[in-house]
């Protein structure tokens with residue numbers, strides 16, 4: 001057997017506890033060494049997936065993420081640390097993965113996973129792992145994998161629950177489950193719903209296990225695992241291909257990746273959007289509102305809340321009426337969105353950005369913070 005088709009003594013020692021598992025052996029370990037895995041997102045899920053795949057001896061890991069490491073990432077994105085704050089996540093992740101396994105090759109894709117590069121990237125890897133936090137990229141990954149004939153391991157987390165999907169070619173795809181991209185405003189994001197790092201660890205570790213199982217040829221059909229950490233339950237659902245699926249069905253409407261079909265909607269501010277921050281403090285909001293070109297302040301609370309207290313000059317558009325009243329929010333002026341504590345307004349801010357409003361920011365802490373820090377005459381409730 002040529003040397004390149006054998007494990008070195010060093011590798012045998014390193015992976016000894018894994019090699020002895022049924023279905024692995026030296027042949028399985030060699031398969032992992034030959035494997036190329038593309039990680040979409042080096043975040044809460046990508047961190048454990050990347051670390052465990054690196055440690056398991058996967059030969060090449062590609063990391064596609066356009067973001068930089070921010071302090072609010074660190075409680076769950078354990079591949080990054082305080083020493084890499086502000087660095088591109090690709091570089092930060094590559095350092096950590098290289099530390100856990102110096103034999104690993106890491107390919108950086110700091111441009112992220114886009115409509116332009118999706119087909120090319122998918123073709124260069126054996127398995128695609130989707131740990132992204134937005135629907136646009138999630139569906140792009142799903143469609144690109146169907147069109148490119150690659151397995152996709154998907155994960156998502158919300159609050160204390162999550163799911164892991166394994167989608168193998170011709171046995172059911174993500175669109176068989178979710179045919180259309182949901183409206184951004186209909187689903188809370190991790191920025192406003194919150195998430196535990198450990199929940200990301202549960203889901204991410206399960207994703208890594210599935211990736212390894214796929215690489216070792218231990219999966220033969222698509223499946224979905226739904227986990228509720230708070231309730232202590234998990235459910236495994238066998239999937240099958242839907243003949244009416246818009247992507248993998250018998251008469252698919254999705255035959256190519258079209259840019260218009262994947263508008264970015266993300267937890268973290270998508271970079272092409274604008275220089276406008278996703279969120280401003282009440283102090284910054286006051287400075288802007290008393291400046292020469294004050295932004296429009298949109299209050300998205302309910303009418304009875306507005307009756308209790310309001311910030312002078314704000315326009316009341318309750319959250320659930322925003323989609324129908326977009327015409328009342330001009331696109332050509334800066335907009336601040338405010339609610340009681342900042343949760344609903346963040347959701348509306350994300351929604352407006354997805355609708356093309358580039359200069360919209362959330363007011364952090366809402367009117368309650370305003371009352372505490374800016375104007376005590378505004379009643380609290």
Ligand SMILES: [Zn+2]
Nearest residue numbers: 173176245248
């Ligand atoms: Zn499908």
